[in-house]
Amino acid sequence: MAAREYDIVIGLEVHVQLATRTKAFCACPTDFGAGENSQVCPVCMGMPGMLPVLNRRVVEMAVLLGLATGCAINRESVFARKNYFYPDLPKGYQISQYDKPLCEHGKLPVLIDGAWREFGITRIHIEEDAGKSMHGGGGSLIDFNRTGVPLLEVVSEPDFRSADEATAYLKTMRRLVRSLGISDGNMEEGSLRCDANVSVRPTPDDPFGTRTELKNINSFRFIARALDYEAARQWDMLQHHEVVVQETRLYDAEKGRTYSMRGKEEAHDYRYFPDPDLLPLIVENDLVEQARGALPELPWQRTRRYMDDLGLSAYDAEVLTADEELSDYFERVVDEDVPAKTAANWVSSELLGALKQRELEMASNPIEPERLRSLIKLVAGERSRAKSPRTYSPRCSRRRTIRRRSWRRWAFSRSRTKGRSPPSWTRSSRKARRKSSNTRAEKRRFSVISSAR
Amino acid sequence: MPGGSSSGSAAAVAAGLVPAALGTDTGGSIRQPAAHCGVVGVKPTYGRVSRWGVIAYASSLDQVGPFARNVEDAALVLGAICGHDPNDSTSHAEAVPDFAAALTGDIKGLRVGVPREYFTDGLDPAIERAVRGAADKARDLGAEVVEISLPHTKYAVATYYVVATAECSSNLARYDGVRYGLREQASDLAGMYTRTRSAGFGDEVRRRILLGVFALSAGYYDAYYGRASQVRTLIGRDFENAFEKVDVIFAPTAPETAFKLGERTDDPLKMYLSDILTIPVNLAGLPGLSMPCGTDDGGLPIGLQVIGRPMDEATLLRAAHAMEAALPPAPRPKLGGE
DSSP states (O other), rough: OOSSSSEEEEEEEEEEEOOOOOOSSSSOOTTTTOOOTOOOOOOTOOOOOOOOOOOOOOOOOOOHHHTTTOOOOOOOOOOEEOOOOOOTOTTSEEEEEEOOOSSSEEEEEEEEEEEEOOOOEEEEEEEEEEEEEEEEEEEHHHHHTTTTOEEEEEESSSSSSSHHHHHHHHHHHHHHHHHTTTTOOOTTTSEEEEEEEEEEETTTTTTTOOOOEEEEETTTTTTHHHHHHHHHHHHHHTTOOOOOOOOEEEEETTTTTTOOOSSSGGOOOOOOOTTTSOOEEEOOOOHEEEEHOOOOOOOOHHHHHHTTOOOHHHHHHHHHSHHHHHHHHHHHOOSSSSOHEEEEEEEIIIIIIHHHHHOGGGGOOOHHHHHHHHHHHHHHHHHSSSSSSSHHHOOOOOOOOHHHHHHHHHHHHHHHHHOOSSOOOGGGHHHHHHHHOSSSSSSOOSSOOOOOO | OOSTTTTTHHHHHHHOOEEEEEEEEESTTTTTHHHHHTTTTEEEOOOBBOOTTOOOSTTTTOEEEEESSSSSHHHHHHHHHHHTTTTTTTOOOOOOOOOOOOOOOOTTTEEEEGGGSSSSSSSHHHHHHHHHHHHHHHHHOOOEEEEHHHHGGGGGGHHHHHHHHHHHHHHGGGGGSSSSSOOOOSSHHHHHHHHHHHHHHHHHHHHHHHHHHHHSSSTIIIIIHHHHHHHHHHHHHHHHHHHHHSSEEESSSSSSSOTTTTSTTTTTHHHHHHTTTTHHHHHHTOEEEEEEEOOOTTTTTTEOOOOOOOOOHHHHHHHHHHHHHSOOOOOOOOTOOO
């Protein structure tokens, strides 16, 4: 990347939709795929006389994320009402946490270009999701199925100095919530949503500039573009002696630009106050200790272990730990005869390449790790029989091609006859299969993400 | 006028239409109409009775309670409606005692506090006489009557009108015309909200919503809602201190007996001040009741307010029950056709 003539400052607010079976304050299911307004009850519809009751699982998941990110868990936190009018917000307020959040002062280790960085987390708090508005066709329709689904809002410090850093943080956050089993972390489906505060300044020694809040950057595909665009827009304004206004802006992915949400939306005074329907949340020691005991190996711990103990390169370690399933698979391939480096090469290049070619996801990978391991051993045996390892490489290009084709045919066809994989691996059936095959986390998907507010 | 917002229930009990009825008491809406109508009305400890199904006005103050013609009936109904409800996070898990069994008629040794701040300038002299007379009767029955002080009483009305209206402004936001109820048509969303809510709410409700929105607004929160929450704590502490010395408190329920229809509506502030004697109990979350305690010169009922420790409705009812036998019964209202 060419050197910029200015310094970017970015902070992220990430919303993690929790994979609980029921909603945050009522017993409605959160299953994906139910018909519109079929997973609602008088509580989440804001009927008169209804009261919220907190879902314990939400607290457990929040504590899990708090501990994983090294946050202090506040033994007493307070639910607050965030008041605003919008048709997809049935009560006229959102239950959230304000001045006393559950988790504070954490950090997320992120591997960037082979170096570890730590980005600060200001706070993590619990809140409920709003419904989904669908506009058009001469009117607006609202699906309240999502209303009351639990969210964790993770607010970072303004620690990012480039869009790439922010993206890397977001990817690590996604890996983390997936490995903790608290969310499927799917951005396209809205289980992970991101707002960013962006400002620019001439040099890192200058004070922070006026920031804008960027909404609707809900895809890894364009988050960096959105942030870079907004920073460049601000710098351009400053160069022309214009004033950057503190405001909320929306990113339009099609046009590749941001635009102001001028008017009512930004004049909000949410009039937060403690929700009198909910007592202060007291988190007992037992709950925290149970969560601590339930913490799995965290993604960065695994990445570090791959580098330090298995001797993998930072690149390989990152690729293999980018996906929980891939990494679990890799570990099952390794044994005393198949060293980690060899397994890493096979998994990250051969296997992933083959899957990509067939438009398959890791979840629907038909090759058992044991099969791949035995294949690696066979190839290794062939290699050791070669007269000289040195002469192997120059000769191998053609042979490798042949071999690659044949092993794939072998592996895939064998597993197909075993009936492990579906008959056709077309793109159209990908989602359905992924859903059926992913049993680790409950899946909740929404095809449309309502415009963020 | 039979009194505040649950007065329909009070009037129905007074008229003999029903043996008992329910009401909600946020700032005195059970006790004040009970006083005006000459019946017994109980506001339980906050959290004693589930608020599930109650249309919320001010969630941290609202509490359901019974009206009845005598203390025993009130105790029976109260026993039936009290108890933990998993649907209401603010409801208490504590076991519910047999309230009717607590009505022994014996208050020997009971320490009764009479707060000096409740006998102020605006108090009808007939009411003061009746309430002090009740305290004397309690002494005759073997109770120990002492004067106590609740120094922050004078801030209760101001505190209440900040807390209650703030919560009200949020609780009433759901009546927005989107999912149910009235909807006025408009060309855009903001217009629909404005027109629907302007048409659907009356003047007094709109006044309270505006007051509450103001009290919670950025830049005013600390001065109003934040401050009110602090004063609320002080009012609660007053009672805590008092209950170290006494078991129950005797006070007037309302500064005046019932007034005529239309007499007060032009002056909201005066109307708000008539709640001055019942409001502190809600702010502190305590149990309180009103029971008949004689009449004024015009023959209108006077209410004696009895206030108890948190979750100690049993002692409250025992004291009221013993007093009931010693005090003159409330006059039966003359109904049309009689």
